[in-house]
Amino acid sequence: MRSLCKKRLMMTRAEKFINGSSLSFSSLPYDVVLNCFSRVPRCYYSNLSRVSKTFRSLVRSPELARRRSSLMGKNNPVICVCFTEADSFGRIFHWFTYDAHEKKISTVLNSIPVFPRQMMCCSIVSLGSTIYFIGGAMGHSSTSIRFLDPWSGELCEGPSMKEPRMLPGVTVVDGKLYVMGGCSQEQIQVEVFDPETQTWEVGPINPHVGIQYGQGIPSMRYGSTVTESVDVEGKVYGMSYSKSKHIIYNTKDGICETFEMKEEKAWRRGGVCAINNVIYVYYKDHGLMWYDSKDKVWRMVHGFKLDKGIGMPVGMVDYNGKLAVLWEDLGRIISKKTKMKKIWCTIVALDRIGGVAIRGTVKWSRLVCSVPIYYDVWRCLHVSD
Numbered sequence: 212m213r214s215l216c217k218k219r220l221m222m223t224r225a226e227k228f229i230n231g232s233s234l235s236f237s238s239l240p241y242d243v244v245l246n247c248f249s250r251v252p253r254c255y256y257s258n259l260s261r262v263s264k265t266f267r268s269l270v271r272s273p274e275l276a277r278r279r280s281s282l283m284g285k286n287n288p289v290i291c292v293c294f295t296e297a298d299s300f301g302r303i304f305h306w307f308t309y310d311a312h313e314k315k316i317s318t319v320l321n322s323i324p325v326f327p328r329q330m331m332c333c334s335i336v337s338l339g340s341t342i343y344f345i346g347g348a349m350g351h352s353s354t355s356i357r358f359l360d361p362w363s364g365e366l367c368e369g370p371s372m373k374e375p376r377m378l379p380g381v382t383v384v385d386g387k388l389y390v391m392g393g394c395s396q397e398q399i400q401v402e403v404f405d406p407e408t409q410t411w412e413v414g415p416i417n418p419h420v421g422i423q424y425g426q427g428i429p430s431m432r433y434g435s436t437v438t439e440s441v442d443v444e445g446k447v448y449g450m451s452y453s454k455s456k457h458i459i460y461n462t463k464d465g466i467c468e469t470f471e472m473k474e475e476k477a478w479r480r481g482g483v484c485a486i487n488n489v490i491y492v493y494y495k496d497h498g499l500m501w502y503d504s505k506d507k508v509w510r511m512v513h514g515f516k517l518d519k520g521i522g523m524p525v526g527m528v529d530y531n532g533k534l535a536v537l538w539e540d541l542g543r544i545i546s547k548k549t550k551m552k553k554i555w556c557t558i559v560a561l562d563r564i565g566g567v568a569i570r571g572t573v574k575w576s577r578l579v580c581s582v583p584i585y586y587d588v589w590r591c592l593h594v595s596d
Contacts, residue, residue, distance in 0.1 A: 244269065249279040253340075256362040271365050276340065288530055288593040290556070291337065291361055292537065294586040305586065306361055308594075309579050311530055311558060334381040336388065337592040338406060346376035346393055353377070356404065361594055370409055374398045380440040380449045384462050389414060389447055391440075391460060401465070415465035441485035443504060448490060450483065473500055473509040481523025482591075486561060487532060489569070495523050499534075499559075501569055515559055515571030525554070526591020533574065534559040537591055551581045 239247075248269060251259065260267040269275060294305045332348040342361060347353035352375035359366050372390065379393030388404040391414070401414030440449040447460040450472060459468045474480065474494050481493040490502040491512070498516035500509045517524065517538060526537040540553040557576040564570050 245275055245278045248275055249282050253279075253362040260364070270362075271360060288528070288595060290526075290528055290530070290535055290537070291342070291590075291592045291594050292526065292554070293589040293591075294582060295589045296583070296586055304589070305582075307580060308361065309556060311535060311556060332378075332589075334376075334379050334390075334393075335590055335592070336381045336383055337594050338383050338386070338388065340595045341406070342592060342594065343381070343388060345381050345388070345390055346372070346379045349378060351377065352394070369404075370411060372402050372404075372411055373413070374402065380447070382440045382442050382447045382449075384442045384445060384447065389460075389462060391447065391449065401460070414462070417465040417467070439480075439483040441483060441490055443485055443488050443490060448485075448502075450480075470502075470507060473497060481525070482527030482536065484527045484529055484534070486529045486534060489561075491527065491534060491561075493517075493524050493527060493536070499571060503567060506567070510567065510569070512561070512569050512571045513564070515573060525588040528591060528593040530558060530593065532561075534561055534571070535593075537579070537588075539588075550584050552584045552586075553581050554579045 248259075256270045260270045290309045290311060292307045292309065294307070295302045296305070297303075333353075334345045336343050336345070340360065340362065342359040344355075344357040344359065346355070354371040354373070354375045356369040356372065357366060358369055374394050376390065376393030380389075380391045382389050382391075386406070388406070390402045390404065391400060394400070399413055400416060403412050403414045404410075405412070438450050438452060440447055442448075445462050447458075447462060448470065449458045449460065451457055457470050457472055459470055461467070472480075473492070474496065481495060483490070483492050485491070490504075491499060492502070492509075493499050497511070499512040501512055502508075503510055517536075524536045524538045528535050536557045536559060538555055538557070540555055555576060556579045558574045560572045560574050562570050562572065
């Protein structure tokens with residue numbers, strides 16, 4: 212807490228200094244200013260954007276992003292967690308980031324109460340340092356796509372999709388966003404968004420194999436709702452609520468096929484992610500498992516399982532080839548006056564042993580933060596620093 216207060220004090224002094232000398236600072240050559248800003252940790256961008264309109268534009272500029280990328284080289288992923296809490300007007304969003312490499316936590320955005328209501332539980336995915344909100348939530352179809360910069364707090368609207376969608380499956384493949392389903396069978400089933408050109412195009416569909424990815428959602432058929440989707444070697448694996456609704460979509464030729472889950476009930480899955488072209492799912496009853504796409508079977512990950520008292524993870528993400536597992540420690544919080552729950556992060560190394568086995572080895576596990584027990588985890592993503 213002392214170090215956090217010290218950082219805030221340092222930033223307050225820095226803001227006063229920069230604000231007081233903004234005229235002299237702005238007189239510097241643009242290239243020099245870019246070099247200066249590219250060396251500032253991104254967790255301070257939200258503070259800098261409040262100093263002036265010039266600083267806000269600079270923080271959000273693509274030139275700064277490119278300069279920072281070339282300076283830093285390969286970016287370390289940062290785990291981004293969004294908690295929500297109910298209020299009289301709907302939901303308040305609280306964003307936190309956790310840099311597992313530096314073992315530091317920071318509150319990126321204290322709260323975002325301005326989210327449109329239809330963005331609650333809509334499809335969401337991260338690519339690079341941007342978080343994308345696509346389509347509408349249950350009961351509300353939408354053609355919208357919104358971008359959130361978690362560092363500056365900027366939320367803006369992008370070009371609309373061709374079809375309104377509700378809870379579509381969204382997956383990043385080769386730097387593009389594949390948006391599938393969430394509309395009636397007669398409509399365009401797959402749309403592809405290119406963040407570089409900010410354009411949409413229709414995705415391939417094989418005429419001999421009709422896609423069923425997420426169909427029937429407007430009629431509230433929960434069995435067709437896509438709950439998670441990941442990319443494995445150019446194929447999108449979409450997981451749903453019921454058997455025969457789990458779809459593999461080939462982004463090259465549009466061919467679809469189905470696959471089976473170990474446990475069909477989505478609420479018994481605590482996390483899904485793909486690492487090095489292998490799908491990992493944490494099941495309440497089975498623990499951590501991986502999908503053998505060659506033999507089309509689910510296999511146990513040896514050596515790792517959360518304690519029974521913990522339950523399931525609240526999120527799993529790829530962290531530089533390792534598995535980052537976030538979980539809640541609910542032990543004895545009911546008897547505590549603070550009514551807080553602890554959020555932990557465990558980093559697991561995944562190694563092949565023999566031909567058809569994977570072992571999980573815990574590298575470290577530590578407390579990330581404590582939040583009120585009425586905070587619900589909405590999303591867990593990884594973004595680049």
